[in-house]
Amino acid sequence: MRLILSLVGLGLLLAACDTGTEERNAVASTRTVQRPYQALPPGTVARGTAARQAALEPPGPEPTPQLLARGEERFRVFCSPCHGISGRGDGTVVSRGFAPPPSYHEERLRGLTPEQIVQVITHGKGRMFPYADRVPPEERWAIAHHVKRLQERDADAPEASEAGTP
Numbered sequence: 001m002r003l004i005l006s007l008v009g010l011g012l013l014l015a016a017c018d019t020g021t022e023e024r025n026a027v028a029s030t031r032t033v034q035r036p037y038q039a040l041p042p043g044t045v046a047r048g049t050a051a052r053q054a055a056l057e058p059p060g061p062e063p064t065p066q067l068l069a070r071g072e073e074r075f076r077v078f079c080s081p082c083h084g085i086s087g088r089g090d091g092t093v094v095s096r097g098f099a100p101p102p103s104y105h106e107e108r109l110r111g112l113t114p115e116q117i118v119q120v121i122t123h124g125k126g127r128m129f130p131y132a133d134r135v136p137p138e139e140r141w142a143i144a145h146h147v148k149r150l151q152e153r154d155a156d157a158p159e160a161s162e163a164g165t166p
């Protein structure tokens with residue numbers, strides 16, 4: 001009887017282990033999305049820093065068709081999960097309970113310059129995490145110009161709306 005009880009106990013323990021592992025994986029993948037900007041570890045030779053800083057100075061790279069295409073692609077990867085494909089703040093993360101961001105089509109956000117959008121990507125804002133560790137400077141400009149284009153497009157078609165699935 002004792003043996004059976006301990007076997008059952010062991011089985012329960014092992015089952016518990018399995019569940020634990022699955023949960024940790026789920027949490028870990030969420031953290032990848034929400035990881036805040038991490039400073040360089042001490043001792044890192046900051047070789048590209050000046051160049052990176054210069055790359056953030058306005059006016060940034062020329063918004064060529066290639067840059068805009070890259071911006072759209074990167075926006076869909078990094079921003080649309082919350083902001084939605086058309087920037088209305090209706091991305092899939094929001095539908096799962098994350099605080100909804102304001103629509104890019106609100107008057108105040110329409111007034112943002114590409115430089116200010118680059119700043120938000122670099123430093124985050126309020127509940128939004130910074131994306132400096134995942135989006136290099138040129139792509140920040142590309143995304144910022146794409147956001148400006150979304151805002152212009154919306155002015156032409158105010159009723160258009162899509163769900164924000166990347």
Ligand code: HEC
Nearest residue numbers: 078079082099100101102117120121125126127128131143
């Ligand atoms: C995890 C969800 C999430 C992601 C991903 C995200 N944002 Fe945000 N964003 C927010 C939230 C929430 C706010 C509102 C922040 C606040 O005011 O507290 C916001 C605000 C903003 C604003 C408005 C800032 C202002 O002046 O009020 C801009 C611009 C912006 N985000 C751009 C971006 C860009 C570009 C990306 C992609 C690189 C991005 N966001 C990715 C959640 C997100």
